[in-house]
Amino acid sequence: MSDYLKTGYLNTSDLEFPDESVVKQHFVAVTECVQEIPCNPCVESCPVDAIKMEGINGVPHVDFKKCIGCGNCVAVCPGLAMFLVNIKEGKGRVSLPYEMLPLPNKGDTVNLLGRKGKIVGAGTVISIRQIEKDTTSSIITVEFDDPSLIKVVRNVGVIRNE
């Protein structure tokens, strides 16, 4: 595994990833929580028992075949380390947690950002789901042409028109 404690980011090769056949069926959760920390709300939030963890300090593992892509784990994860990925009609889709202002609007074109915050392409916001009543914290789903980017896109940059 890459030296993520020096760099602050993971490489694609560090991660468990579902087969393309699964990703093409529906959204599937992927985890970027690789360090043993005392935390388990993702496990408790899963309605189909698809996240496994050994003890509270364990690392979560998603059973990609069981996962139904509901996004509960994305909404609850305190580390913002859960994402959903999907490929539909050849296009890539990623759902990610977003806790900044301004929020983009549905239909907006946004910059797609990788794990280092670098722009890796452009995408369209296809849904915004507010996850708390009293904050703007949301799950944003973006769609983009290059399906291979589902392994890369982990943030969006709102393009401001001023």
Place this chain on the structure above:
Amino acid sequence: MNKKGAGMREIKSHPILHFDRGGQVEFSFEGKRITAYQSETVAMALYRNGINVFSESSKLHRPRGMFCAIGKCSSCMMRVNGVPNVRTCILPVRSNMQVERQHGLGEKPSGVVHFLSPVEREETVTIIGGGPAGLSAAIVFAENGVKPLVIEQNPLLGGQLIKQTHKFFGSKNEGAGIRGIKIAKEMIQKVENLGIPTLARSSAFGFYPETDTLGVFKENQYIKVHSNYYLFATGAAERMIPFEGNDLPGVFGAGAAQTMMNIFGIKPGNRVLMVGAGNVGLIISYQLLQAGVEVAGVVEAAPRIGGYFVHAAKLRRFGVPILTSTTIKRAIGVARVEKAVTVSLDDKFNEIPNSEKEWGIDTVCLSTGLIPSVTLLAQAGCKMKYSPYLSGYVPIRNKNLMTTKENIFIAGDVSGVEEASTAILEGQLAAYSILKKMGKDAALQIDETRSELEKLRSGPFGTKILKGLEEVQYE
């Protein structure tokens, strides 16, 4: 940014918080009118109005601003209504106050200052500190028929929990997945519903072991507290590290930046250099982004990020660089930080020649560790021991958090710097231990709380604490 005025530092919109600032009041600073919000402290009102310098040092007349913003250090002391050495960061604004910069050590007030006559209080249990540990203990006491007195030096209860906008880690019992601010709100509501007596804005300043008396100062009255049991949940203070210019206004404890933005809705600066990549540094850097402040970078002297990786990843995906094996060397500026210089370190923490880097920033935040606030416990005669794993001198205690004095207990960061989740559990454990001493049946709850604590400390992040506890636990 010195002269850009009040509006520049006010946070207009925030993804997580809504600021209820209350109506406006006016007071005088150096003879000029300052407009403040009713909910503000004097230091916050001044800072929001663009004032960085609160005092000057006694010998070299260097400018000084606030540093900790929670009443722990003495950096924000000013002259208020003629009285010197007033900690303005915890002093609520009042209309027509006369606030002046303090020059040096401060002069004795010229007019007669009236103090109210001292009062005495008899209590069963007194809890010093109304943060997560103190409040969780207070709730356990009240639910078991004992009304403790809670003493808190800040105007608000909740300690550092009231500014933790991030979701908590841990398990369901500790509120995992819920934001700290919500946990705090629920605890404070519970304390109010249970009718627990609290003294806010009250500083416990001395403990007199001959008579087991706690000295408390509230506004301008001395309160002598006599209590059968004392629970110290006094928390910790931010650690200052030595570097050139570390006393310049604009060098803050990271927690101070958090207080400014998450409690008072004030931006600590426009562009920040964060020193320290432990959880505090990483979390507060992310919260700075949420407040609309640019984070130029995070530097960490150790070769690795000390906090949770997921917090680092959250920052990196917004493009914030994290430089390990790097530390701050110098803060530069006239009356406020204008830039900073960092330097790379080798594996023995020695500076690497010609590796300096200059940063154009206006704020430096230090998240270089916390020191347990143990002075009252030392005064009380509790035996202390130094443990680097617990972040400094801490009282020796048994597994149920009783110090070497049978009527004095501890909980939270004062017993060793850890997390809010463990502070909440320690508060509960200390309360059950005292209840047991009082003859109540609490053995089962003690066991349960202890095993819950053990679970949280069982991972790699708990090994440091467990090592520390081995050094300071007796029995």
